[in-house]
Amino acid sequence: MAVPILTAEEADKMRVAGKLAASVLDMITPHVVAGVSTGELDRICHRFIEDELQAIPAPLGYGGSGGVPPFPKATCTSVNHVVCHGIPSDSKVLKQGDALNIDVTVIKDGYHGDTSKMFVIGKAPVLINRLVQVTQECMYAGIECVRPGAYLGDIGAAIESHAKSHRFSVVRDFCGHGIGAVFHDEPQVLHYKTRDRGIRLEAGMAFTIEPMINAGKRDVRVLPDGWTAVTKDHKASAQWEHTLMVTETGFEVFTLRADETPPWV
Ligand code: MF3
Ligand code: CO
Numbered sequence: 001m002a003v004p005i006l007t008a009e010e011a012d013k014m015r016v017a018g019k020l021a022a023s024v025l026d027m028i029t030p031h032v033v034a035g036v037s038t039g040e041l042d043r044i045c046h047r048f049i050e051d052e053l054q055a056i057p058a059p060l061g062y063g064g065s066g067g068v069p070p071f072p073k074a075t076c077t078s079v080n081h082v083v084c085h086g087i088p089s090d091s092k093v094l095k096q097g098d099a100l101n102i103d104v105t106v107i108k109d110g111y112h113g114d115t116s117k118m119f120v121i122g123k124a125p126v127l128i129n130r131l132v133q134v135t136q137e138c139m140y141a142g143i144e145c146v147r148p149g150a151y152l153g154d155i156g157a158a159i160e161s162h163a164k165s166h167r168f169s170v171v172r173d174f175c176g177h178g179i180g181a182v183f184h185d186e187p188q189v190l191h192y193k194t195r196d197r198g199i200r201l202e203a204g205m206a207f208t209i210e211p212m213i214n215a216g217k218r219d220v221r222v223l224p225d226g227w228t229a230v231t232k233d234h235k236a237s238a239q240w241e242h243t244l245m246v247t248e249t250g251f252e253v254f255t256l257r258a259d260e261t262p263p264w265v
């Protein structure tokens with residue numbers, strides 16, 4: 001399976017889609033407070049994506065086969081021990097100390113921007129804040145490996161090494177992915193080290209880096225709804241995600257937010 005190389009025109013469309021996806025997370029941030037439900041947060045994002053951005057929420061109606069229904073909401077909201085693909089719900093009301101990931105994917109002019117951010121509600125245990133921060137550092141460490149000629153596998157090795165140095169574990173059941181006109185494309189971007197260093201990166205390849213890091217063991221289970229992935233030990237999990245492209249000199253992150261100061265700037 002070949003990894004698509006974006007044309008300059010496609011890269012422009014990815015730049016737009018990425019910026020819009022990031023703007024959803026900026027928009028929703030002041031709404032993320034104790035007492036709000038993930039269902040309400042999803043409705044606000046859904047309306048904003050369609051009405052303000054004139055874009056399509058990619059998760060809505062995505063996937064589903066073999067008895068699993070298509071994803072029913074516009075965003076994924078994953079709280080505490082939910083690793084990813086949490087389904088927004090009016091009955092899931094946020095409380096002090098919760099850690100929430102909101103994962104936004106928009107389609108604009110046929111191209112995808114995919115990004116997620118962690119929110120900690122009020123005062124939380126030190127462990128939760130450390131997990132959230134180290135997971136963001138893991139994502140940045142992966143991104144900083146990206147340049148033409150580097151190996152895809154270097155990304156996962158850097159992520160795993162940083163997570164292990166804090167005695168956290170890396171989820172293996174989900175990975176980053178190529179992205180462009182297709183939501184989940186080649187290549188698979190593993191967040192852990194393997195024997196095989198994988199393909200060499202080339203300018204114009206676009207993919208996500210979206211490590212899921214657990215406070216406890218790495219093992220995951222999917223609930224009977226067919227989507228919600230939770231840690232088997234019910235300990236906390238965190239995730240951050242950016243969409244980026246390999247450039248001639250390194251990388252360009254398409255989904256940077258206003259509230260973010262990455263280590264390379
Ligand atoms: N945004 C998720 C990702 O990072 C995928 C969500 S697919 C859904 O790849 F169907 F669960 F919404
Ligand atoms: Co993704």
Ligand code: CO
Pocket residue numbers: 103104105114115116210241
């Ligand atoms: Co995502």
